[in-house]
Amino acid sequence: MKFVQTMCIALLIVQTAAQFACAQESTATSPQTSSAPAANEKQRSARETRERLEQLACGPKGVHLAHHTEKNPQPLPEHPPDKGLIYVIRNGSLFGAAIQAKFAMDGKWVGVNRVSNYFYFEASPGPHYFCADANGRGLLSLVIEKGTTYYLQQRLTMGGTDLDLINAEKGQAYVAKYHRSIFEEKHKN
Missing domain, CATH: 2.60.40 (Immunoglobulin-like)
Known part of the structure; x- marks a missing residue:
């Protein structure tokens, strides 16, 4: 039983280290290449959402x-x-x-x-x-x-x-x- 517990702990340590290395690798990639388009898309999406809400909510011009x-x-x-x-x-x-x-x-x-x-x-x-x-x-x-x-x-x-x-x-x-x-x-x- 002790052997199984030791193996599970060792496997968990190795798995956690591998996940940590992957996380470090993904954050090491250039944030500008992945976040700039995402930020632009987010701004465009927010603007389009606001425009659509104005169409649904606001009355006609000239009243x-x-x-x-x-x-x-x-x-x-x-x-x-x-x-x-x-x-x-x-x-x-x-x-x-x-x-x-x-x-x-x-x-x-x-x-x-x-x-x-x-x-x-x-x-x-x-x-x-x-x-x-x-x-x-x-x-x-x-x-x-x-x-x-x-x-x-x-x-x-x-x-x-x-x-x-x-x-x-x-x-x-x-x-x-x-x-x-x-x-x-x-x-x-």
Whole structure:
């Protein structure tokens, strides 16, 4: 029995040494030849993925939305049991305060916000794609579940527009202190 254990240990040592030598040999090859094309492919793939997500999420160009803020307290909607309820919140940052942030779901513009505003809408259960568009585009994909409330935050930054899912506690606090955004599509005459 001791002989078998000794042989197994010896075999393991030899096997490990061979694997180590192979690993050393593979890392000794020029990393530029193998990683440069991979890095370029990764960048191209990320760009193509973003472009495809924009196609799925963002509304058509040339659509303009008129906006005003409802200053009086507004009753909040009852939650529909067979759909998801989505609040879209624009934070109170003064950065980009004069810019409207449009919002689309699945290729259709569904709202617009200014600073310290929110709006809400219902969505059918299933996968959906979202786009916030102001000085750049923030993108997000979510699977909406019936009976669930979601809070999405639009933020304008130096680098563009961010769109994030935030927790219910933070979302409810924003909705309690911000004003509801009312909007409609502008039709040019």
